[in-house]
Amino acid sequence: MRKLWDFSGGIHPPEHKHQSTTRPIQPAGLPDILILPLQQHIGSPAETQVAAGDRVLKGDCLAGAIGTMGVPVHAPTSGTIESVSKHPVPHPSGMVDWCITLKPDGEDCWGERLPLINYTRHERTAVLGRIRDAGVVGLGGAGFPTNIKLRPPRRDKVDTLILNGAECEPYITADDMLMREHAADVVSGLNIMAWLLQPERCVIGVEDNKPEAIAALQAAAKDTLIDVVVIPTKYPSGGEKQLIQILTGLEVPHNGIPADIGVMCQNVGTAVAVCRAVVHGEPLISRITSVTGEAVSNPGNYAVRLGTPVRYLLDQAGVDAQRLERLVLGGPMMGYTLQSTDIPIVKTTNCIIAAARGELPEPPPEQPCIRCGACAEACPMALLPQQLFWYSKAQEFEKAEHQNLFDCIECGACSYVCPSSIPLVQYYRFAKGEIRTQRAEHLKADRARVRFEARQARLEREQAEKEARRQERARAAAESQLQKKQAAQSAPSDDRAARAVAVQQALARKSEQVKAKFPAATVDGSETPDLQVLEQQRDQAREKLATMKTMLADARTADADNVDKLERAVTKNIERVKRAEDAVKAAQPPATDTTEQP
Incomplete structure (x- = not known):
């Protein structure tokens, strides 16, 4: 006979097993609708591979596994996919989750x-x-x-x-x-x-x-x-x-x-x-x-x-x-x-x-703990349920962790024997949930901090690289200027003379361009304005002034809106004619006195 050991604690509640063992296993039959949650296990939920209206056979994969902790979901019978939507799932909170709704066709036809x-x-x-x-x-x-x-x-x-x-x-x-x-x-x-x-x-x-x-x-x-x-x-x-x-x-x-x-x-x-x-x-x-x-x-x-x-x-x-x-x-x-x-x-x-009624009655109201120690005697994990309860109720989660809270298997033996009807397991579940939430928040904050520090390091690195490139460009420019200066100082005299000749030729070409644009007459070796050109410009100004005066008179007669504008234009043309006349007078040679002197 094989040797057996024992574990600490444990209880002997009424079994009530005879009710369901009096007859063989019965087929439940085929319901009108099947609702298949995408997550029916510990790990990642499955990923849907079907859509509404798809025809599937018994055993076909409806949702594929994701990651190492995922498993797929299969069709329990043949039929048509009605929807992929959220539906209440088995959970103490009554939560909803994504489910595939399958309507059986009654044929129960297997796939491959x-x-x-x-x-x-x-x-x-x-x-x-x-x-x-x-x-x-x-x-x-x-x-x-x-x-x-x-x-x-x-x-x-x-x-x-x-x-x-x-x-x-x-x-x-x-x-x-x-x-x-x-x-x-x-x-x-x-x-x-x-x-x-x-x-x-x-x-x-x-x-x-x-x-x-x-x-x-x-x-x-x-x-x-x-x-x-x-x-x-x-x-x-x-x-x-x-x-x-x-x-x-x-x-x-x-x-x-x-x-x-x-x-x-x-x-x-x-x-x-x-x-x-x-x-x-x-x-x-x-x-x-x-x-x-x-x-x-x-x-x-x-x-x-x-x-x-x-x-x-x-x-x-x-x-x-x-x-x-x-x-x-x-x-x-x-x-x-x-x-x-x-x-x-x-x-x-x-x-x-x-x-x-009366088979599984609701527990009586919670009473204060009397420190009887019955929960510790019943605990199969040899924990201290009383201390875990105090820390969980006071939300001192770190102390609860130090008392090995996560070793609790939530069997309910402590709650079963508690004379004060304290729902101990519910307190432990609450504490575990809060600790997991805090850990997730800390992990999220740590990841955010790592991302921020990585970003700051990257920006500092890019700034340093940018500053290094700027300094390199400045150094290269300074070296180039120094080389040009040294080359100019060390250049031979004939090169400098050649450059001076090139400069004089450029100035001469510029002077010819100016002369072509503004023609002038030369008298006694000095350049004087062309009198014929000035008289032509004066006559053009007089003609334009006469035209503007005519337009102004017509505008005044018609009481037009642009009278003020025309008056300003006439005034400007009068000044332009005056400047042209002054230029003509200045360009005329002085009169020569032909009277003989005694």
Whole structure:
């Protein structure tokens, strides 16, 4: 018998599992509409590859993966794309997100499927790529991309591969029924993952309250090296870190992952999805979901297509609207209340509880903490919930982090045992959200600071380069002037004489041009104005003055608007005529006296 260990804390709430295990898994059928969110996992949302009006087949890729943490979304059936729009999605806040709306055509016609029956003949990267392309994520709750988890860091050699079949939370029986009816697929999926990781041991951990599932798994793993281990029933033994500690005695380090200690944990539902993706070539388009609670007449587990509205699934289970008081998505410990039945089933939806009056009553009002320490005794992570509560409530987030706030798995055991009805988990979630927001803001500010400093450095560098170029140009100009001066000083005298002759010739040419423009008469060797030209200019001025006077008289007679303008023009012409007459008089030679002198 394999040795088992135990973890600190834990509780034993009422199980309520018998309600949904009395009959086999039922097909949920095909609803009138399917709503497929683009983000159904941890990581980047998928990118839409279809548009309204497109015809798709079952299994076709509707949205492709983005980045290393992305996985695609596929069509659960054949039909027509109605829209790509925002729609309410499963979230405690009731948020909306981008979704693809598919209207089934009722034919349920498959598209192309490419199985890898002999997967061991292929490269491991090809098998991992097939798992990624099938959209397989962890079906135990968080929805972490399976292909990433199956590719641990090279420094971390996986020695033990654990398949989680504990399913410790009350009401939920999806994994229990899956192990009972599809044990062969569970073992097949585990073998594929073991081939990828090459571990030394493969273990399936199942709580002792599931005898039928244990028997089915033992029969399916009879001729293999897989060890089916039965563990005591205690909540939350199905938590990844708790199950690892029970089966191996090892603890996952703070801020670490199981691969750091050579262990990997996968869910049994994930193993079946891996088997279907590799062996059958089928993407993840459906899952087993428990529908239970006293408000439904046919509780059980249903094979549900992803995107099925919750209201349709409740109708299949025979919900009594008169008795329904509270609708919970997930289990009573870690789930949350739904405000609408329009939200769709996604890859991580494992249970819907339709609780009747008094079945899951609202907790009483919060009372002051009495410091009883019951929360610390129940905590499976050996934390101090009381201190975390005080720091979270006072918004002293740094102190809460020092108390290992992010080690909390939000199992709800502390809230369950609190006699003061303090919603401790809600306080922890609030503190985690605020810390993540602050970190994002700090990261954004740091990036902005880095960009600003880089810009300043670039501007300073450009300014320095510009100043260096200016100084280089100034130095080159000074050197050029100095060289010219030195060349002029050292030039021979005949060169200077030649340059002087060239200057005199240029001056002579300029003088000839002036003479051609202003002709003049030469008397006794001195230049005098041309009298004939001056008289011609005088006569032209007199004629223009006479014309202007005539125009002025006509304007005055007609009382025109331009009289003032003409008067100014006449005045200017009178002055021009006077200057011309003075020039003529000045140009005339002086009169010669011919009288003989005695």
